[in-house]
Amino acid sequence: MIGKVEHITRFGLFVTFSTDDTVSKKTGLMRWSALPKGHPKYQIGDLVSFEISKEHTDGKIDLTYLDEDFKSIFGQFLEETEHRLESLKAVNKDLR
Template sequence: MIGQVENITRFGLFVKISADELTDEIKKSTDKTVSKNSGLLRWSQFPKNHPKVQIGDLIGVEVFKVHEDGKIDLNYQEKNFKNVYAEFLESSQQRITELEQKNRELN
């Protein structure tokens, strides 16, 4: 799954993840219920050669562990966003081109 970096601390990255994807991941790994939609990706789980991360960046993560108190530990997962979202990017670009053409016709 893909998450968005919410906060950077001395012990790791807090990553916001989709509630739908989170529910699916948790169902696969455990029967625990979780109300939170962010988890902690510890620096020890983050690749050392990865470029610097900033708040708002998108990164690949997977649920590693769900604690009894609902806290979520994450693992880093290498994602090639262009491969994962190629179809979406292509259809979005086509739609933008169509809208630009209609806009030109109206003006």
Template sequence: MIGQVENITRFGLFVKISTDKLDESTEKLADKAVSKNRGLLRWSQIPKNVPKVQIGDLIGVEISNIHEDGKVDLNYQEKIFKNVYAEFLETSHQRLTELEQKNRELN
């Protein structure tokens, strides 16, 4: 899944995650989470070769553990977003182009 960095602390990155598309095992874990949309990605889970991350950046993560108190631990996943979302980006671009054309025709 993809998460957006919300905060950077000395412990790691607090990442906002989407629970829309979870597999069954992760969904069972997420059911007991108090805060299903935020997790902690510890510095030790981030490979050294990953470029510096800033607030607002999108990164690949997976839920590794959900504690009894609802805290969510995340693992880093290597994602090349352009490869993963190339079709989505192309479709979105085509749709935006069509909408811009229709807007010009209406004005």
């Protein structure tokens, strides 16, 4: 799965994501110990690949890091999507 880094704490990265069976967003914690040593630092807004390792009864979700390069896999798709969103914003601005 792919998620977006929303918060960075001393515990790890809080990653927001959507599952296939729901439109609502969920947030899980990827602990620092789950990230590989020497990995570049993440910033808020970065995309990260993960799998859900455990869902607790209290609603908390633990995430495990997966090593995937998003830019090489989804780079062109992300660029095209960004261009489409920008053109839609311009059209919407003209309609107001």
